[in-house]
Amino acid sequence: MVGDLDRRLRRNAAQAAQADMQAAAQAGMRASARAGARADAISRGSSGRNSKKGRFSSWLFLAPSLVGVGLFFVLPFGLVIYYSLINNPVQHRFVGLHNFITTWNNNAFMLAAKNTLFFSAIAVPLAVVLSLWLAVIMESRIPMKSTFRTFFLSPMMVPIASTILVWQVLFDYNGLVNGWIGKLGIDKIDWLKSSYAPLVIIILFLWKNLGYNMILFMAGLSSVPQDQIEVARLESASEMQIFWKIKLRYLSSTIMFVIIMSLINSFKVFREIYLMTGDYPYDPLYMMQHFMNNTFQNLDYQKLSSAAIIMALFMVVVIGLLLMIEEHLGRDLEV
């Protein structure tokens, strides 16, 4: 009995090694294909060099966008950096990091930053896990798949104004949810003015974004090499093992991208919060954009600029980190 098992395990190991080698060989082939593509690119470059006129005209094609982006995004961002380093727009005295320190110590900024971070830290992982779950469900052989896809994707197209109307109906003090829990004998909760407020917004965020993430995960799942899954099945791996050990490995780049997109979208949740609660919501809902809006109203350029720069740096660091992690995870994978 045990001997039998032992033999089987050993055979499994041997086959696994074989599969590894096969995968490695495939990877090699892909790498050489890539080298071919690079050679192609080089020849492409030379053909470009041959026609100077074409090269020049390609800059003409770029020109409108370069001018526009330069004028509306890049140059003023230089101005933003400049404003963050001077004392005020009249005197133009250089004050170093003074503005950053004042902004950092500003209570409203801290509150906004903490709330935004807290929200993203909870909403983004939830969005990733739940949408992956949805994608796995959609991957199996359930009936009417395309209809379900339409349903799951539809919240993306529901305009914000319609969404908040329904959310008000649901989560108002006299709203539906309180009616339901009232029947269970639980006291009414003023959802948007209690510590549950972030929960309401997280539900809204998930409702709106799961479909989008699900599409990305569905594509990711369908690009997992089928031969590996079949080998694993033959090796009597359980579905769970196949999911955790194979599919998830191949999904690492998709997961990273979904995290990045969800993070960006989680900053947009201000829209819903603002439309439901106005300029000064209950404290836990005071987001970064509230702070920016209110600072815009008294046009404090110094505070605005330093806040924008702090946020930009934060984004660059987080996205850089995520991409590095992804590189690390994906380095032995060739998809």
Add this chain to the structure above:
Amino acid sequence: MAEHLNANAVSPREENSSVSAVSPQEYNSVSAISYREEEQHYDTISTRKKRERRQTRRRTIIAIVYAFLFLMPTVLTFTNSFMTASEINANYGAIFASNNSGGKVFVSQTVNLKFIPDMVTFSQYATVLFKSPEYLIKFWNSVIYVVPIVIFQLFVASLASYGFARYRGKVKELIFFAYIILVLMPYQVTLVPNYLVSSGLGIVGTRWAIWLPGIFSPFAVYMLTKYMRRIPYSLYEAASIDGAGEWQIFSQICMPLCRGGLASIAILIFIDYWNMVEQPLILLDNEEMYPLSVFLSRINTGEISLAFAVAVIYMILPMLFFLYGEDYLVEGILYQGGIKE
């Protein structure tokens, strides 16, 4: 061994009992995991199929529950828009109407969830369309902002993407990288520079303050460039050898091939600007010029009966695009998805 062979034909549960028949020493000698693997290995096709079917059923149920949760808000908005004003006031008065009824209609303490109206009426729509011009004006505002932004952002982006995709070079790669970073920046960052330039140009408070940053947004460039880079380069070269100029290659060869990509990107841009809130709040000071997205939340408590109808009217355009272009939308999401190409 024999026990296992017997177990072949029976359900997994009985198989478990055969496992428990193994003496404790033997059981301890192998890990539980390898036992589970062992079990599955002995699965006959029929038990596996049975399990798969059960799993499919379970997943279908989960999908239905999800679908219900996802659709509920939309359906609620839609059906409630056909209710009479008094019915809406009776159902939702507890939330929105603090002082409008004057004791004439019954206002329930909590909200009634009703999907099916007592009496189907189009009167709310009639009121919105013919009697309250302010909603139509705001709707028109939304259209006036979104349509030029979609069209011209795509136009500028088609040119630029062609420039990026046709000839590559180190400088261009660097610029493209800068575009990617800009695309990833949240509004909290980009709106400050936008505002500074707009106030410098003196266009804050005019429609141009919304249009121009929208038209030059790097989003479409990023997306379309990735799309164009998939077009085989030999097509361009063949055309070039045949004597086509760059403009001809662009308009006769590149653009027709990008139709799908343009549609996908157009949908994504449309959704984003149809829902814009941050930009009007900061760049416009006159509420008359606000799009419907911001205005609907400031709806008068006395006009709550109109809210659902307005919400549906606001929903119609995106929903039409969605129903006709769902595949484009999916494709667009996927193009957005390949951040690393």
